[in-house]
Amino acid sequence: MRYALLFFLFAASMSSYAQKYTAEKTFISFYSDAPLEDITAENVKTSTIFNAATGDIAFSVPMKEFKFAKSLMQEHFNEKYVESEKFPKATFQGKIVDFKPGTTGVQQVKAQGKLTIHGVTKDIDVPGTIEVKGKKLEMKSKFTVKVADYDISIPQLVFNNIAEQVDVTIDFIYKPM
Amino acid sequence: MKFSTILFCFLCLSITVAAQDDLLKELEKSQAPEVEYIEQTFKGTRLVNGQSVETKGQGELEFIFAHRFGPMNGGLYELFGLDQAYVRLGLEYGVTDRLGFGFGRNSVDKTMDAYGRLKVLRQSKGAKVMPVTITAFGQAAIKMSPRKEDDPTGTLTTVNRMSYTAQLLIARKFNSKLSLQLMPTMIHRNRVDQTIEDNDQFAIGVGGRLKVSRSVALTTEYYYRLNTFETNPNKDVLGFGIDIETGGHVFQLVLTNTRGLTERAWLTETTGDFFDGDIHLGFNITRTFQLAERK
Numbered sequence: 365m366r367y368a369l370l371f372f373l374f375a376a377s378m379s380s381y382a383q384k385y386t387a388e389k390t391f392i393s394f395y396s397d398a399p400l401e402d403i404t405a406e407n408v409k410t411s412t413i414f415n416a417a418t419g420d421i422a423f424s425v426p427m428k429e430f431k432f433a434k435s436l437m438q439e440h441f442n443e444k445y446v447e448s449e450k451f452p453k454a455t456f457q458g459k460i461v462d463f464k465p466g467t468t469g470v471q472q473v474k475a476q477g478k479l480t481i482h483g484v485t486k487d488i489d490v491p492g493t494i495e496v497k498g499k500k501l502e503m504k505s506k507f508t509v510k511v512a513d514y515d516i517s518i519p520q521l522v523f524n525n526i527a528e529q530v531d532v533t534i535d536f537i538y539k540p541m
Numbered sequence: 542m543k544f545s546t547i548l549f550c551f552l553c554l555s556i557t558v559a560a561q562d563d564l565l566k567e568l569e570k571s572q573a574p575e576v577e578y579i580e581q582t583f584k585g586t587r588l589v590n591g592q593s594v595e596t597k598g599q600g601e602l603e604f605i606f607a608h609r610f611g612p613m614n615g616g617l618y619e620l621f622g623l624d625q626a627y628v629r630l631g632l633e634y635g636v637t638d639r640l641g642f643g644f645g646r647n648s649v650d651k652t653m654d655a656y657g658r659l660k661v662l663r664q665s666k667g668a669k670v671m672p673v674t675i676t677a678f679g680q681a682a683i684k685m686s687p688r689k690e691d692d693p694t695g696t697l698t699t700v701n702r703m704s705y706t707a708q709l710l711i712a713r714k715f716n717s718k719l720s721l722q723l724m725p726t727m728i729h730r731n732r733v734d735q736t737i738e739d740n741d742q743f744a745i746g747v748g749g750r751l752k753v754s755r756s757v758a759l760t761t762e763y764y765y766r767l768n769t770f771e772t773n774p775n776k777d778v779l780g781f782g783i784d785i786e787t788g789g790h791v792f793q794l795v796l797t798n799t800r801g802l803t804e805r806a807w808l809t810e811t812t813g814d815f816f817d818g819d820i821h822l823g824f825n826i827t828r829t830f831q832l833a834e835r836k
Contacts, residue, residue: 386571411568411571411572412568413564413567413568413571415564420564421564422564422565422567422568423568424565424568424569424572426575428577428578428580431835432835433831433834433835434598434601434831434834434835435597435598435599435600435601435635435638435831435835436598436601436789436829436831438598439580439581439598442580442581443580443581444755444756447717449579449717450717452577455565457563457564457565
């Protein structure tokens with residue numbers, strides 16, 4: 365009985381490790397739709413951990429890895445808007461609610477937690493989907509971020525070039541840790 | 542016996558709790574340190590008169606319109622220098638983020654110049670620490686004035702009109718506000734007045750910028766000429782500037798003691814004495830166009 369209990373505990377602790385996922389492939393893009401200029405940038409260097417047992421999730425986005433079509437845009441993004449040298453990473457820490465690890469197919473889920481960009485932390489609550497693909501998981505989400513919420517100010521002169529809110533698209537593929 | 546089981550149970554629990562406690566910290570620990578390159582040491586490819594370590598991004602074409610008025614101590618008769626104007630029109634293209642080529646024409650002595658620049662080292666921190674950014678700059682220039690028929694000696698061949706500049710630009714961005722640059726320079730001129738100067742002119746430049754707001758920076762630059770003859774009447778070049786950046790433009794408003802806009806002219810043929818009022822107001826205005834999309 366005692367050994368059975370021990371074994372059970374051991375197995376339980378093992379399995380909780382096995383339910384942790386890390387990124388195999390990540391993709392984050394944002395899109396700003398402004399009167400004069402549409403701006404998109406893509407980032408494939410995000411790192412993330414997801415604990416399927418508890419729903420805990422965290423990710424960290426290196427800001428300098430956002431790639432723009434125009435060099436000057438990338439420069440201004442880093443130097444003037446998100447101040448990448450001062451705030452090198454955007455992070456999210458929170459929970460995925462409504463996720464059922466056992467079920468296959470696409471499930472609707474919600475992510476709740478703290479998003480930190482430009483040194484400013486805000487609580488967010490955004491919808492998304494998770495698809496269990498064998499041992500792997502694919503997590504997708506689309507949401508909007510208001511630039512002003514994160515103390516990122518846009519000078520009047522380029523106001524027509526940059527939108528007040530940007531659409532963020534997330535596509536993470538996880539593998540067991 | 543029972544106690545040990547419970548203990549073990551707690552131990553297991555505590556481990557899993559700790560693991561869930563701060564996933565973000567765990568994430569940061571699991572990340573291998575990355576190389577972080579320091580960018581935008583300066584706003585423009587020119588510091589004041591001379592070059593900065595900056596190169597254009599891949600596929601970027603920069604149009605540079607630079608302009609110097611006459612000396613301010615010309616007084617009201619010369620409208621404080623505004624009656625005279627010296628212009629250089631230039632283009633620079635970024636082949637890669639680190640390699641660029643450019644050419645231009647300066648109205649001073651009707652000089653045409655062509656140059657290349659290569660960012661040899663990039664300042665970085667993190668996994669690879671590199672304290673400075675180093676850019677190598679090389680230029681060839683030709684004076685088209687005076688015309689052959691106007692030359693009193695009649696010996697001004699094409700070769701005699703040429704000059705060459707080699708420069709190492711070494712800069713460090715200390716923080717987002719302060720960047721400093723050191724510029725060992727050599728200029729070779731095929732023909733000079735050898736009673737006052739040598740064909741090779743060596744110089745060492747120092748410069749820097751101080752950002753005062755997100756879009757405005759103050760710059761300064763001074764070149765000390767090393768092998769000057771006592772008979773040489775020319776002066777070392779000194780300049781101050783204000784950089785204002787708006788979108789694709791950089792406006793540089795400068796005050797300097799030279800009218801020259803190519804290396805030979807401002808480094809070796811500056812006659813003005815800054816502290817005697819030979820101060821020229823000038824502008825460097827750049828516009829950047831993205832010709833090719835980045836990959």
